[in-house]
Amino acid sequence: MHDIRLIREHPQAFDAALARRGAEPLAAALIALDEERRALTTQVQAAQSRRNEASKLIGAAMAKGDRDTAGTLKAEVAALKDEMPALEARADDLAAKLKAALEIIPNLPADDVPDGAGEEDNVEVSRWGTPRAFDFTPGEHADIAPALGMDFETGTRLSGARFTFLRGDMARLHRALGQFMLDVQTGEHGYAECNPPVLVGDDAMYGTDKLPKFAEDSFCTTNGRWLIPTSEVSLTASVMGELLDESALPLRLTALTLCFRSEAGAAGRDTRGFIRQHQFEKCELVSIVKPEDSEAEHQRMIRAAETILERLNLPYRKLLLCTGDMGFGARKTYDLEVWLPGQGAFREISSCSNTGDFQARRMNTRYRVAGEQKTTQFVHTLNGSGLAVGRTLVAVIENYQNADGSVTVPDALLPYMGGVTKLEPAT
Incomplete structure (x- = not known):
């Protein structure tokens, strides 16, 4: 606002x-x-x-x-x-x-955000890792994963297009990824673990700039509550209407939750496979900080997301989004794109945004300046993926695939897999 x-x-x-x-x-x-x-x-x-x-x-x-x-x-x-x-x-x-x-005017871009009309004008900042050299032609996850327990047919039969039923070791690998992400973000990066509601009211959606502009991209229940598109909504809105003490900042919150997006405006994009689902899980990162700290916090947040990819040895690149490709509420955004050898392309796996005081004004969230009881300021809010679990699962499948159709479990996930070291195709 x-x-x-x-x-x-x-x-x-x-x-x-x-x-x-x-x-x-x-x-x-x-x-x-x-x-x-x-x-x-x-x-x-x-x-x-x-x-x-x-x-x-x-x-x-x-x-x-x-x-x-x-x-x-x-x-x-x-x-x-x-x-x-x-x-x-x-x-x-x-x-x-x-x-x-x-309330329908987008946030203003930071001065150092590059101008541009769309994703083709985003600026690549850095790359990490070397794509694996395969001695066979790598397949896409949508072709490999069904034999390993990624059941697209049952998901579609139960719920319609863009829903998936995970089975056996595939479901366990998905769970392992989420637990691994939470453990790293809480244990190493200082985010406090939360278990927030996934149903919220209008105020929480409005305060985090999802209403009114993006109502058609979200699911609303018959009693008027909204299924969260990401736990950014629940975590950020947890300070809605509050006057915080300066000593309480920064607040760093994380949650692994189900997320729901109807994405009415995204028809036809990535409808094959597990990349763009109506229901998915994400390890969300949210920071509530003083204005002068938000730029440094933004860099800290993107580094927390990068850590997950590096621990999994997944090659990626970091992009600074241009003005034409940023989200509605963002004043500056970095995207991480992971290498998918089956597609032969980098694909988005995390987006970390600094919204400045844009959401804080909508939520009326301020902090009291220490030593000045009558002086208050709006906080700055930041949010990012640390990471999207389903897309990380896709990246693991494609990067760790073997010629016989199996997928090797990354070393970082072995402690979570109960002795399973490889996903084997069903016979």
């Missing part, structure tokens, strides 16, 4: 930042709407003040026996009483229109 006061003070800078995201200038229209709202609010306040003043004068006039003046004042109070509901309703309507206009 944007601060209308900052837009009033810096309209040209606001429009210039919007232009970097491919949006039309909005400052003039927003300021005009705000000025109309403020003028009407002033009119309401003046009417309230005059009504209060006139009510007091009625008593004074009656005490003096001045019935004519008292009658005139009573008529004025009655007229103001009749007039004010319409004025207040109009002021509320303008406030709602301004809020509705502001």
